[in-house]
Structure formats: structure tokens, C-alpha cells
Amino acid sequence: MYPAKFEKLIEIYEKLPGVGAKTAQRYAFGLLDYSEEEIEEYIDALKNIKNIKRCRQCGFLSDDDYCPICKDEKRDASTIMVVAYPQDVVAIEKTGTYNGLYHVLGGLISSSKGTFPEDIAIDTLIARIEPGVKEIIIAVSPTMDGEMTALYLDKILKEKEVLVTRLAHGLPMGANLDYADELTLIKALDNRRQIKEE
Amino acid sequence: MYPAKFEKLIEIYEKLPGVGAKTAQRYAFGLLDYSEEEIEEYIDALKNIKNIKRCRQCGFLSDDDYCPICKDEKRDASTIMVVAYPQDVVAIEKTGTYNGLYHVLGGLISSSKGTFPEDIAIDTLIARIEPGVKEIIIAVSPTMDGEMTALYLDKILKEKEVLVTRLAHGLPMGANLDYADELTLIKALDNRRQIKEE
Numbered sequence A, B: 001m002y003p004a005k006f007e008k009l010i011e012i013y014e015k016l017p018g019v020g021a022k023t024a025q026r027y028a029f030g031l032l033d034y035s036e037e038e039i040e041e042y043i044d045a046l047k048n049i050k051n052i053k054r055c056r057q058c059g060f061l062s063d064d065d066y067c068p069i070c071k072d073e074k075r076d077a078s079t080i081m082v083v084a085y086p087q088d089v090v091a092i093e094k095t096g097t098y099n100g101l102y103h104v105l106g107g108l109i110s111s112s113k114g115t116f117p118e119d120i121a122i123d124t125l126i127a128r129i130e131p132g133v134k135e136i137i138i139a140v141s142p143t144m145d146g147e148m149t150a151l152y153l154d155k156i157l158k159e160k161e162v163l164v165t166r167l168a169h170g171l172p173m174g175a176n177l178d179y180a181d182e183l184t185l186i187k188a189l190d191n192r193r194q195i196k197e198e
Helices: A004-013 A021-031 A036-051 A086-095 A123-128 A144-157 A182-190 B004-013 B021-031 B036-051 B086-095 B123-128 B144-157 B182-190
Strands: A076-083 A100-104 A135-138 A163-166 B076-083 B100-104 B135-138 B163-166
Touching: A004 A021, A004 B036, A021 B086, A036 B004, A036 B036, A076 A086, A076 A123, A086 A100, A086 B021, A100 A123, A135 A144, A144 A163, B004 B021, B076 B086, B076 B123, B086 B100, B100 B123, B135 B144, B144 B163
Parallel strands: A076 A100, A076 A135, A135 A163, B076 B100, B076 B135, B135 B163
Antiparallel strands: none
């Protein structure tokens, strides 16, 4: 129905994660309102996409062989935080409280998706555990796949002389207790802490 | 945090209608999985976007000065269906039951958005009403803006020697009566029809 060029654009938008026919159509129409300059910028950004690399050490996105975090000598190289995706690095960095390094697995072990330990960057994590490394923080989401991955990592990291920790689980800040699911409440109760007297 | 090229891409996706920061980031990551060939196709489609024209007669998207529907001599030029957006033309064409021409307003009269009659293609619609044109079907959505536009069109088209009709309103097919809103039920009752005996 639409001009062929326009249909092609809709088809391309449909390939984006979670985008259906209706949404793809809306995006294509939205694009008609872009200025010539914006379209140029868009095309430039796409041309550059294949130049974006993964950091050789941690797997985060990078312009060069090594990412700015791994290259930063002020960061504490004795601590490595293991995350599933590059997005998680950004989420942690935004808190401004972590000064160690990262390791991006690029996924989680998953029986439903058929992802095995050898499909994610576990071997490169093991290779990074040299004498100077003191702590590995496992920071994966507390989902089924996350738990499975954490369990596996915990098992194989036990053989190494390194402290293995996990992010705390409990009630999210600002949450209503009666809206929390049962598992979260159990974790919150298990991990309860004594209120310090000051 | 991300490489500059990647941040740029996220920024561009955020300009698409209804896309926020999180979704834009998901799309940019989705793009990392595209093949070189798919990226090429994407770039080509974007390069072509500025060549897509609007039909000089009806306002639908077109490769040429006039769209395939307006150029089709088998279509009934005595009937013009007035719609708000190009997407509506596609929706009606999919039914396969309409053989007249279209007129795309490119929007609706809206007090909330500050869209006035002169902001949409009403003057070009009036110019199209020549002696051969017998019926104008107003096919706008039964929303507040749609009703206002229909009312306005009805008023100015009264001066022309042409039949003005509107799409019927009532219960959508497959809908539960008790889920229908009050206004729809009133319209459905008003527009009730005698069951024909065959």
C-alpha cells in the first residue's frame, strides 16, 4: 500500500527488539518529520555502529581495544563486579559509589533459552583472577536465570583464592511491604540487620 | 558512559514518537546484533526517506506526484473519503470494500493542540469538489477532535451540492455489550436498524 521505500523502512523498524507492525509504522511516520540534518546524523550513527568494539578485558562497549574504565588507573583493580549486560555497568556507574572494575558476561545461563556456561564470558572471567584480585561481586538480577548463573559462578570460583560476594536482596527502597512478593520478603527477613545505636 | 557514537544513536532513537531513554537504549543494543547487510539496508531506507512525496491530489504518501489510488482510472472518482492520516487510507484499503478516492487531512481540528481548520488540508478538499463528485464520506475517529472536525466539515460542505455522509458508529464487532462505554451504547441505539426479513 505505501511506497516501497516506506514499506522497507517499516520492515526495518520491525526488527528492533519488541517492536510490532503498528509501532514500526508509527516510527516510520515519525521519521517523516525529521529534518534533513537529523536524517544525516541518523545515517552517520548507523555507519559507525560496526566500529563499536567490546573491551578486550571486561566486555563493555568501547571505541578502543580497552574501555575507559579498564584503562583508568585510579580504579581499584582488586575488585571485579560481574554483570550480565553492558547496561548494568551504566546502572552501577550512575550510583557513583563503586570504584572497582567490571566483567560483562554478555548474558545469563538459562535453561529456557538454552544458554550454557560456555556461551557467556565465564572463561575470560576466570582468566582475570590473578593474585592481585581480592573480591568478585556477583551482580546479576535475582531472576531464575540470574540465580542459576550466580550458583554456577559461586561453584567454580570457590576453587580460586578470592572472596565471592553478591548484591544484597531485600525490599526495594520506597516499596510498600504489602506489595512485595513472598520471595523478596523471605530474602529481606533472612538478611535482616541489627539497627546500630549511634 | 557509553562510547560517543553509541550515545548518539540512543539520542536519535529517543526522538522517535513515544520512545523514552530506556527503550532507546534497548533499540541501540538491538542494533548491535544487526548484520552488516541489514545496517546497509537501514541506511539506504533512511537515504530514501526524503524522496517520499505526498500525492498532490489526496495527500497520501507517494513515489510520484500522484499516488497509485488517484492514478487508478478504475476507481470511482465520484466518491471521496476524508481521513485524518495516511495510516487510515491503509486501514480502509485493507477491508477491500471501498472503491472511491481519498482525501488525507493530515490532522484534525483540535482546541487542545491548537490546530485550526487552516492548518489541515481542508481548502484542497473544497477545491476537489467539482460537478462530478457526488458523495463525501467523513471517516474520522469518533474522538473529541474527530467530532469537531466532522462538525466543521459538515457545516462548510453544506454549501456544496454534494451528499455528505459519516461512518456509522456503534458496537464494535465481537465486543461485549456490558464493556461498551455509555456514548457508544447511545450511538448504537440511535443508529439501530430493522432486521431485514429475507
